[in-house]
Amino acid sequence: MKALDELTFDNRFARLGDAFSTHVLPEPLDAPRLVVASDAAMALLDLDPAVAETPVFAELFGGHKLWAEAEPRAMVYSGHQFGGYTPQLGDGRGLLLGEVYNAAGEHWDLHLKGAGMTPYSRMGDGRAVLRSSIREFLASEALHALGIPSSRALCVIGSDTPVWREKQERGAMVLRTAHSHIRFGHFEYFYYTKKPEQQALLAEHVLNLHYPECREQPEPYLAMFREIVERNAELIAKWQAYGFCHGVMNTDNMSILGITFDFGPFAFLDDFDAHFICNHSDHEGRYSFSNQVPIGQWNLSALAQALTPFISVDALKEALGLYLPLYQANYLDLMRRRLGLTTAEDDDQHLVERLLKLMQNSGVDYTLFFRRLGDESAALAVARLRDDFVDLAGFDAWAEQYKARVARDGEYSEEQRRARMHAVNPLYILRNYLAQNAIAAAESGDYSEVRRLHEVLSKPFEEQAGMEQYAQRPPDWGKHLEISCSS
Secondary structure: OEOHHHOOEOOOOHHHOOOOEEEOOOOOOOOOEEEEEOHHHHHHOOEOHHHHHOHHHHHHOOOOOOOOOOOOEEEOOOEEEOOEEEOOOOOOOEEEEEEEEOOOOOEEEEEEEOOOOOOOOOOOOOOEEHHHHHHHHHHHHHHHHHOOOEOEEEEEEEOOOEEEOOOEEEEEEEEEEEOOOOEHHHHHHHHHOOOHHHHHHHHHHHHHHHOHHHHHOOOHHHHHHHHHHHHHHHHHHHHHHHOEEOOOOOHHHOEOOOOEOOOOOOEEOOEOOOOOOOEOOOOOOOOOOOOHHHHHHHHHHHHHHHOOOOOOHHHHHHHHOOHHHHHHHHHHHHHHHHOOOOOOOOOHHHHHHHHHHHHHHHOOEHHHHHHHHOOOOHHHHHHHHHHHOOOHHHHHHHHHHHHHHHHHHOOOOHHHHHHHHHOOOOOOOOOHHHHHHHHHHHHOOOOHHHHHHHHHHOOOOOOOOOOHHHHOOOOHHHHOOOEOOOO
């Protein structure tokens, strides 16, 4: 394991030049202190987890110190926000400190969010507050533990720095890592500003570093775009299967790697609601839960437009046509597994759709239903879950179909069924009220609840002794929390 001063830097994006980013130094936080750190994320950099408790750790990730090899850069990009094109966005409160590689040869970006003003801050102050930093940290690590591709979060650093949002709050920084922070909006920026040389350089950068296997194809750029389509179809299938709502699926928040990226007003479903809107600023429901699938395709179409200098329109359309079939195949595969099924039948999609409609009309807890469905035999499980539904006749009809489907799936013991279903159906998810409880304690100076919640969420499929309170349905107040983009 490495100490902090043993990280090896290789700042590949910075070498693209000033057309792609601007050199900016972090603005230090007052009295920086560790709120929470992820041992698993630190292991990606081969860092010894013990270094998180050292003063230099908070100083580095609180903006006070910098490695000599680091080259902090604010990236420039544009994007479609709520369907409208914004010509220039960029890192308004974040800095790519540099890229490091580990003993396995993997490159990881070190991106400090809340690092102060940049040329792309527009009217913002460049700061992040403690609550938003904690939410991003918890979400990144919780999604990863669920098997959903995501940027990772190494730590949150708190401070005494005052920051004004709806009220005065405390500034914080979150250090996130990913193999790349390049977004759809990077390609849009150079396409719409008519800078073909820079756009070509960006395309080569992404192709060579992140999709090198596509070099072996007759049309490498087309192969790369097809891979991006496939990754996003799989990603959004996992969002939908596990009830995750991103909240702000602007093209500048879409990763070129097909990972969950840029956490704002996200939420996991409590009661199942296909029309749930987690962002209270999303007045028209553009980014509602059910709209995430078509918006994913819309965003890929926006990226395709930016790639027309490299790929024919017909080829782009053909690649985009893969999205929905791939999404549906991935989603149905996940939902079969969540229902405990190991084989495929033609009517499985209707079985899933009928269940979700019943859940929608009865306000059934999405996560706990699937977990309890795997606690015992299909017959006993549906009998116990029956009282959660308003339409008893409708549920009874579905239950009979489900039991018959399970019987056709094959013979296996109750223990085998439980193990298989519990391996894909989490007991613990990041519910908004749990995050809010942890944030409230942290804002009063007690970081123990953030750390405890992070630990519970790192093993979402394992029942953990003494942690029953994290596997409960939320109280009424916890179902109606309004989350904004500043959250």
